[in-house]
Amino acid sequence: xxxxxxxxxxxxxxxxxxxxxxxxxxxxxxxxxxxxxxxxxxxxxxxxxxxxxxxxxxxxxxxxxxxxxxxxxxxxxxxxxxxxxxxxxxxxxxxxxxxxxxxxxxxxxxxxxxxxxxxxxxxxxxxxxxxxxxxxxxxxxxxxxxxxxxxxxxxxxxxxxxxxxxxxxxxxxxxxxxxxxxxxxxxxxxxxxxxxxxxxxxxxxxxxxxxxxxxxxxxxxxxxxxxxxxxxxxxxxxxxxxxxxxxxxxxxxxxxxxxxxxxxxxxxxxxxxxxxxxxxxxxxxxxxxxxxxxxxxxxxxxxxxxxxxxxxxxxxxxxxxxxxxxxxxxxxxxxxxxxxxxxxxxxxxxxxxxxxxxxxxxxxxxxxxxxxxxxxxxxxxxxxxxxxxxxxxxxxxxxxxxxxxxxxxxxxxxxxxxxxxxxxxxxxxxxxxxxxxxxxxxxxxxxxxxxxxxxxxxxxxxxxxxxxxxxxxxxxxxxxxxxxxxxxxxxxxxxxxxxxxxxxxxx
Amino acid sequence: xxxxxxxxxxxxxxxxxxxxxxxxxxxxxxxxxxxxxxxxxxxxxxxxxxxxxxxxxxxxxxxxxxxxxxxxxxxxxxxxxxxxxxxxxxxxxxxxxxxxxxxxxxxxxxxxxxxxxxxxxxxxxxxxxxxxxxxxxxxxxxxxxxxxxxxxxxxxxxxxxxxxxxxxxxxxxxxxxxxxxxxxxxxxxxxxxxxxxxxxxxxxxxxxxxxxxxxxxxxxxxxxxxxxxxxxxxxxxxxxxxxxxxxxxxxxxxxxxxxxxxxxxxxxxxxxxx
Numbered sequence: 001x002x003x004x005x006x007x008x009x010x011x012x013x014x015x016x017x018x019x020x021x022x023x024x025x026x027x028x029x030x031x032x033x034x035x036x037x038x039x040x041x042x043x044x045x046x047x048x049x050x051x052x053x054x055x056x057x058x059x060x061x062x063x064x065x066x067x068x069x070x071x072x073x074x075x076x077x078x079x080x081x082x083x084x085x086x087x088x089x090x091x092x093x094x095x096x097x098x099x100x101x102x103x104x105x106x107x108x109x110x111x112x113x114x115x116x117x118x119x120x121x122x123x124x125x126x127x128x129x130x131x132x133x134x135x136x137x138x139x140x141x142x143x144x145x146x147x148x149x150x151x152x153x154x155x156x157x158x159x160x161x162x163x164x165x166x167x168x169x170x171x172x173x174x175x176x177x178x179x180x181x182x183x184x185x186x187x188x189x190x191x192x193x194x195x196x197x198x199x200x201x202x203x204x205x206x207x208x209x210x211x212x213x214x215x216x217x218x219x220x221x222x223x224x225x226x227x228x229x230x231x232x233x234x235x236x237x238x239x240x241x242x243x244x245x246x247x248x249x250x251x252x253x254x255x256x257x258x259x260x261x262x263x264x265x266x267x268x269x270x271x272x273x274x275x276x277x278x279x280x281x282x283x284x285x286x287x288x289x290x291x292x293x294x295x296x297x298x299x300x301x302x303x304x305x306x307x308x309x310x311x312x313x314x315x316x317x318x319x320x321x322x323x324x325x326x327x328x329x330x331x332x333x334x335x336x337x338x339x340x341x342x343x344x345x346x347x348x349x350x351x352x353x354x355x356x357x358x359x360x361x362x363x364x365x366x367x368x369x370x371x372x373x374x375x376x377x378x379x380x381x382x383x384x385x386x387x388x389x390x391x392x393x394x395x396x397x398x399x400x401x402x403x404x405x406x407x408x409x410x411x412x413x414x415x416x417x418x419x420x421x422x423x424x425x426x427x428x429x430x431x432x433x434x435x436x437x438x439x440x441x442x443x444x445x446x447x448x449x450x451x452x453x454x455x456x457x458x459x460x461x462x463x464x465x466x467x468x469x470x471x472x473x474x475x476x477x478x479x480x481x482x483x484x485x486x487x488x489x490x491x492x493x494x495x496x497x498x499x500x501x502x503x504x505x506x507x
Numbered sequence: 508x509x510x511x512x513x514x515x516x517x518x519x520x521x522x523x524x525x526x527x528x529x530x531x532x533x534x535x536x537x538x539x540x541x542x543x544x545x546x547x548x549x550x551x552x553x554x555x556x557x558x559x560x561x562x563x564x565x566x567x568x569x570x571x572x573x574x575x576x577x578x579x580x581x582x583x584x585x586x587x588x589x590x591x592x593x594x595x596x597x598x599x600x601x602x603x604x605x606x607x608x609x610x611x612x613x614x615x616x617x618x619x620x621x622x623x624x625x626x627x628x629x630x631x632x633x634x635x636x637x638x639x640x641x642x643x644x645x646x647x648x649x650x651x652x653x654x655x656x657x658x659x660x661x662x663x664x665x666x667x668x669x670x671x672x673x674x675x676x677x678x679x680x681x682x683x684x685x686x687x688x689x690x691x692x693x694x695x696x697x698x699x700x701x702x703x704x705x706x707x708x709x710x711x712x713x714x715x716x717x718x719x720x721x722x723x724x725x726x727x728x729x730x731x732x733x734x735x736x737x738x739x740x741x742x743x744x745x746x747x748x749x750x751x752x753x754x755x756x757x758x759x760x761x762x763x764x765x766x767x768x769x770x771x772x773x774x775x776x777x778x779x780x781x
Contacts, residue, residue: 033761051761098756229632230613234596235553235575262749274615274636275658279685279748284656288631289590289609298548298570302593305524306553306575
């Protein structure tokens with residue numbers, strides 16, 4: 001029994017101004033979801049509302065602004081419990097008994113604490129600093145810092161640092177591009193991010209997809225990832241990057257593995273990952289050589305051995321209930337940086353039920369991890385990188401004030417390349433040429449222009465961060481790190497106030 | 508051939524591996540003999556020199572022997588621990604004894620020969636790409652989860668010793684979606700992965716198996732290749748390259764106008780927007 005159309009109402013309504021439409025056919029040809037078509041006998045371009053995913057491609061491309069996309073009304077009886085989305089999900093599962101897939105970060109109404117945290121500024125008692133006229137340091141070093149620095153003087157009284165400093169990453173701006181594999185996103189998207197990162201003096205991350213041969217030249221601004229499927233991992237790959245990241249978990253899908261469907265595994269991906277074309281790229285849920293913190297230490301040190309102790313090793317986990325204790329274990333296992341991905345972290349494809357229900361918000365995770373590492377006296381042994389749904393520079397600076405050293409941005413970075421967060425990444429036919437491997441679609445994204453736009457975002461955020469720092473009367477981001485006195489909470493109540501370690505506004 | 512002997516007694520793993528790397532990379536030594544290994548980890552890790560031989564003459568090397576290795580040959584005259592050949596890219600490993608768990612996890616190419624038994628989770632997620640075909644030959648018996656998630660390569664279990672364990676443990680080949688496993692047995696292993704089917708060997712299988720077993724017997728001289736090849740083998744190959752393809756929702760289908768009720772005509776548009 002199959003009732004398809006009657007039970008799946010449209011999500012969007014395509015409105016077309018027929019006066020303005022010049023029948024150029026751009027929308028018809030550009031929409032990979034087939035939401036527009038041309039009816040020759042009537043000389044009309046018509047829309048198929050059911051196919052529309054609302055990614056704004058047609059609206060952006062239409063030369064006469066003839067198209068409007070509107071949210072469709074709920075055709076069902078309004079019900080707080082049984083929303084349209086829940087009903088549609090249920091109908092789909094009734095049809096095929098499958099796990100529902102989604103792309104992008106969770107849109108669920110879990111509280112976004114960034115919106116309830118406000119920053120401080122200097123008034124009268126201490127002067128604010130104008131970043132346009134005075135130096136404002138936002139440079140950040142990631143890696144393990146020594147407990148103390150020993151300086152010796154030679155015969156000519158020249159000082160020399162005797163302490164051996166472990167390898168560090170030098171970031172001109174404390175924002176990096178999050179791990180998105182070649183496979184999940186197109187090569188042009190990878191190129192855009194890699195180029196932007198290298199020109200801005202920050203880093204991009206390969207994700208678990210190996211490093212395409214065209215991207216080796218960005219090596220010194222690349223973080224290479226080792227995940228449970230070990231795709232594309234070999235010595236040259238480990239040595240090509242500036243740092244190696246062991247991926248244990250991802251905010252959008254804590255505790256489960258990855259799964260690149262076979263139809264996305266084309267020639268280039270199969271070369272990069274060294275696997276047959278058309279075969280599923282399955283990343284197991286755990287690393288099967290890591291069943292404990294001791295095993296993690298073993299993998300960290302095997303990577304350090306393989307790279308001759310020249311690269312910092314990061315460990316990425318998703319923010320879960322015991323995140324503070326886990327992070328402490330990771331630092332003690334020898335990681336140079338801990339990456340924590342919160343519940344709003346994005347994904348190319350994840351089961352909806354996991355994405356929307358598993359994990360904790362990143363704000364709480366940063367606060368408890370920083371607090372725990374400080375209490376144990378090991379905060380300097382590793383840097384703390386936060387990820388998962390950073391939307392603007394204020395989120396970044398609040399994360400740093402809570403205790404993060406730097407942040408990863410994924411969705412925000414893709415939005416500079418044209419992403420409209422339609423959430424259809426897992427279908428592999430992204431109209432913007434980002435989350436797709438189809439040649440006709442990927443060439444819509446020009447890596448030169450993409451790099452410029454991603455760079456612009458970092459530039460803008462960097463200036464904004466400098467402005468906010470200046471307003472607080474601080475001239476270096478290092479002075480803000482973990483400085484929670486510069487944060488106040490509006491409408492956050494106990495116990496979350498004490499977990500975040502900040503005072504309520506007015507106090 | 509220039510060689511060096513290192514006494515590993517009381518050496519920390521970092522010192523030992525540093526010595527090996529120095530010898531191989533700076534002094535161009537082709538044969539490194541290690542005596543009295545005492546569980547030092549990561550021996551041979553990340554070495555890329557093709558014609559180098561590392562021989563562990565006595566003692567037991569520690570975990571992650573030959574991890575990320577890309578070319579050399581490693582011989583162990585004794586037992587080995589966990590993680591031998593982890594994510595190995597190329598080269599050969601011979602173990603004249605038993606080996607532990609998680610052997611050749613995510614291995615990309617090269618060969619591993621183990622005379623004795625292996626532990627759990629051996630051959631997980633081995634890969635394959637064109638002529639990069641990793642292989643592992645286990646002379647003894649294998650524990651649970653042999654060849655789990657296997658994506659490519661060849662796994663052989665011979666069961667030549669007399670201990671009364673089953674030749675492979677439970678859940679062999681679970682989630683397997685590439686490559687092939689040969690087991691010298693007539694019995695079907697218990698709790699075999701649902702993703703594989705059992706077949707008889709064809710000519711090309713026999714050829715592959717023959718070359719591997721000959722190489723095995725060349726190193727482990729007490730076995731004769733002809734005798735082994737006379738026995739009956741079963742072959743396990745995955746039913747699908749996409750074992751979990753149908754588990755996930757296909758999501759929306761985006762029908763073309765001609766597929767549904769609107770029109771049966773297509774238009775030809777100038778492709779100026781690409």
